[in-house]
Amino acid sequence: MSDDPNRCTGRTTRQMLAAPQGAVFITRTPCNAQWLADKVNRFDLYFVAPLWLTNERWLGLTFTGIVVDHDVRLTEREQEMLRQALTRVRKRT
Numbered sequence: 001m002s003d004d005p006n007r008c009t010g011r012t013t014r015q016m017l018a019a020p021q022g023a024v025f026i027t028r029t030p031c032n033a034q035w036l037a038d039k040v041n042r043f044d045l046y047f048v049a050p051l052w053l054t055n056e057r058w059l060g061l062t063f064t065g066i067v068v069d070h071d072v073r074l075t076e077r078e079q080e081m082l083r084q085a086l087t088r089v090r091k092r093t
Contacts, residue, residue, distance in 0.1 A: 012027075012036060012069055012070065013036060013040055015067055015070065016036065016037050016040055016042045016045060016067075017040060017042065019065055019067045020064040020065035021044050022044050022046070023044075023045055023046070023063065023064050023065035023067055024046050024048060024052070024058075024063055024065070024066045024067070024085075025037075025045045025048070025067045025069065026048055026049070026052065026053070026067065026082075027047055027049070027071070027072060028049065028050070028069065028071055028072055030047035030048060030049055031047075033045075033047045033069065034047050050072060050074055050075075050078050053074070053077075053078045053081035053082055053085060054077055054078060056081070058085055058088065061088060062088050062089070062090045063085070063088055063089050063090070064089070064091075065089055066082070066085055066086055
């Protein structure tokens with residue numbers, strides 16, 4: 001059993017529902033998140049692990065949004081890369 005008070009409270013689901021269309025969703029467990037997103041009809045979200053931030057394959061791309069799951073704890077390097085990635089967020093037209 002988890003000691004996390006946010007576990008099974010619906011917080012991740014609320015984050016998914018509030019995410020912009022086509023957003024990147026950073027989560028510790030992309031497969032589980034995809035399953036949950038399918039249940040709430042958010043087939044448009046792109047799920048990645050925190051490693052996505054540091055492998056820098058996102059450089060040069062633009063995004064409609066980047067959401068970090070409440071359960072993710074980013075390293076200092078990942079936090080810095082997230083700040084840089086967020087500069088690539090653009091409104092969808």
